[in-house]
Amino acid sequence: MVVKQVKHWLVTRANAARWRPIQEWAEARGADFSQVRDGQGFLIEQPKALPGPLRIEWGEPQRSYMPGAELRMRCEMRLHSDLQLMVLCRTLMEELERAVFEAYTDTLKTRVDTDTPEEMRWLVMFPKLTSMASQLVRQRYGVVGVTKDLAHDWLDGELSTALAQASQDLLPEGHPFVLMSMRGNLYLRTQMDEPDLPKVQAFVRLLETAAREAHRAANKMSDGGAWPTTTSIAWTPSVRPDAS
Template identity: 70%
Template sequence: MFFKQVKHWFVARASSARWRPIHDWAESRNAHFRIAKDGRGFLIEQPKALPGSLRIEWGPSQRAYIEGNELRMRCELRLHGDLQMMVLCRTLMDQLESAVFEAYTDTLKTRVDTDTPEEMRWLVMFPKFTQISSKLVRQRFGAVGVNKELVAAWLEGDLSEVLAQASQDLLPEGQPFVLMTMRGNAYLRTAMAVPSLQSIQGLVKVLELACRELQKVNEKLTDRGPWPTTTSIAWQSSRPDEDPAQA
């Protein structure tokens, strides 16, 4: 036990030196930076961030579709519960669709319903939004949601432009990437073998812009009342106790 603690101490100390620029950047945002107990990752929490409380984690992947390490973020927005939408890279969308199709044709369908993450189940439950005006975004990303009108209101605007820009360097083709909103929050998850301050800063900007656009959609949704949904399965299959930023 003693030697294990000493090893963790050395790993954490070495990691702290490597991640000093990220630590300093977090502090400049009045955020709290801390290293994971095993020294293999870190957590940044910014309760007073705008547009909502921000949590950033880097470490071993918690999703089977991302190998190695990942960056995951959550922004608390207190949005309307009907806002269930997702944008993901086209390559990952194709891979997950293939995997979920095989799973749903298996005899263990009930197990699939309860064990698979929303990213996969939503591809079955929700309609695709295919009328993305930007050709580049349409080629590189896919989108689904409980209602196509909601997805269009979120995606067709500044968010589409930011995704197009990010696809040129920040999110190279084939890199797993998911941006989704549910339970009133926005979530971003992507593969990241080694944490880079520049990449983290860029992805935070993507999330922040996505959140501002979500707030605009949320205002319309609140003014007009619940928008019609295209499926009733969504509400039955969601797992309210799970936080995708920590699951």
Template identity: 75%
Template structure:
């Protein structure tokens, strides 16, 4: 037990030193940085972020399609609950489509059950938008949403430009990445073997661009807008680092 505690202490101290630039950056944003209980990951919470409270986590992946460790973010925006939109790496989209098809044809199931994450179920439920004005967007990303019109409006403009820029270095071809608007919030997940400040900042800027675009699209939905919805919970709220 003592050996285990000493090892944990050394790991925590080593990672604290390695993540010092990220800790300082979080402090500069009036955000709280907390290491996970095992010392192998961290949580950043910024309740007063704009356009909404921001939660950033880096640690062991919670999705089978993201091997190793992942970066995940949530921006709480209070958007229309029926605004459901997704952009993801095209290679990942094709892999998930095959997985869904194999899972539900091999077992003779006729519907996608609520244990399946939204990012997989949406590929079956919602229409794909394949007519983005940018050739890079069409080639590198998959676009899905509750309607093609809303998906188009979300990705055209600032978000599309940010995704095009990201495809040059931040998101190389085939790099697993998912950006979703659901339950009034924005969520981002991506594979990240090591946490470093420049890439973390770049993903925050990408999330910010998606948030501004979502606010613009959100204005098109009426209070009584009746859009298709899904019910499973892909992001579990938690008060403990590493649990969400």
């Protein structure tokens, strides 16, 4: 027991030095920084962030498709619950589509399990956006949404520019990355083996851009009439192993 406590103390102390730049940056923003249990990651919470309360986590992945440690972010926006949109690395999209197709066609299954992550279910449920102004964004990312119009409104403009810029260095080709608008919030997941302050800052800026653009798209939809609903969308996968 004593050995375990000493080991935990040593790990916590080592991480405190290792993550000092990130902690100082977080505290300068008015956020709380803490190490998670067993010192295997950290948590940053900033209730008064703009454009909405921000939560940042780094540590063990929560998704099986993340091959290493994961950076997770959530920006609370209180958007319409049916503003369901997603942009993800195209390589990852193709991998998830194959997984969904294999799960659906398995002789032991007649449907995709309801506990399947939204990332996979949305590839089945929602239409893909194929018309994008940026050729680079079209080549590197896949985009789906409850409607193509909403997805286009979200992506068109600052978010497209930010994604194109991220493709230059922050998100090399094939790097696992998911950005989603759901349950009224914005979420970001990406692989990050070691937390790096400049990269964390860059991903925060990307999330903030996506949040502002989601708010703009939501306002445009509200001005235009009734929101689309997902309650009647049936489970009828249209993906194939070679889907693009």
